[in-house]
Amino acid sequence: xxxxxxxxxxxxxxxxxxxxxxxxxxxxxxxxxxxxxxxxxxxxxxxxxxxxxxxxxxxxxxxxxxxxxxxxxxxxxxxxxxxxxxxxxxxxxxxxxxxxxxxxxxxxxxxxxxxxxxxxxxxxx
Amino acid sequence: xxxxxxxxxxxxxxxxxxxxxxxxxxxxxxxxxxxxxxxxxxxxxxxxxxxxxxxxxxxxxxxxxxxxxxxxxxxxxxxxxxxxxxxxxxxxxxxxxxxxxxxxxxxxxxx
Numbered sequence: 001x002x003x004x005x006x007x008x009x010x011x012x013x014x015x016x017x018x019x020x021x022x023x024x025x026x027x028x029x030x031x032x033x034x035x036x037x038x039x040x041x042x043x044x045x046x047x048x049x050x051x052x053x054x055x056x057x058x059x060x061x062x063x064x065x066x067x068x069x070x071x072x073x074x075x076x077x078x079x080x081x082x083x084x085x086x087x088x089x090x091x092x093x094x095x096x097x098x099x100x101x102x103x104x105x106x107x108x109x110x111x112x113x114x115x116x117x118x119x120x121x122x123x124x125x
Numbered sequence: 126x127x128x129x130x131x132x133x134x135x136x137x138x139x140x141x142x143x144x145x146x147x148x149x150x151x152x153x154x155x156x157x158x159x160x161x162x163x164x165x166x167x168x169x170x171x172x173x174x175x176x177x178x179x180x181x182x183x184x185x186x187x188x189x190x191x192x193x194x195x196x197x198x199x200x201x202x203x204x205x206x207x208x209x210x211x212x213x214x215x216x217x218x219x220x221x222x223x224x225x226x227x228x229x230x231x232x233x234x235x236x
Binding site: 047050060062063100108109115116 | 164168175211
């Protein structure tokens with residue numbers, strides 16, 4: 001079955017770095033754009049980043065631009081989020097999500113259809 | 126403050142119909158599809174409605190979506206206790222450098 005499993009979360013001090021991973025299975029990972037979405041404790045969903053199926057085009061939320069980097073390794077069926085210069089406000093559960101595709105078309109303005117269970121990042125001194 | 130505006134809460138008794146609104150602008154809802162997600166307590170979001178009014182096969186037909194102009198709605202008919210959850214709308218915004226936006230979420234309570 002289609003599955004996304006995140007890993008790499010943990011407790012980190014402000015200003016430090018962390019890399020999240022998302023392992024995909026059950027679908028043709030190479031064909032899909034992928035997202036990272038986060039949720040601060042007790043708050044709503046916040047979109048963080050999007051990468052094209054081939055990794056050549058990337059979009060970021062203003063709140064993470066210049067600090068976070070999304071990447072995709074199609075040979076390993078893995079999605080990554082490199083997070084640098086972490087701040088307290090980056091504390092959240094981070095979900096990876098697959099982009100919805102229809103009839104072989106996977107536009108950036110198509111939403112997320114499959115989500116992982118999330119990995120927790122806590123930024124604290 | 127979210128680009129998309131949802132009421133923070135909604136409620137109903139079992140069997141009732143509940144509607145959740147999502148208000149945006151011409152650059153987001155007005156020109157793009159809307160997606161709705163259900164998040165049960167302590168779990169990951171689940172796709173409920175795609176392309177504004179399409180329902181994945183596994184989602185009960187009690188859930189329906191609609192869009193008109195710069196607003197969208199999610200309706201839950203025949204409300205059940207297991208529908209108690211947070212609901213989020215989301216869409217692409219043509220004018221923003223951060224193109225994907227979510228509503229603030231609506232907590233649905235079954236009385």
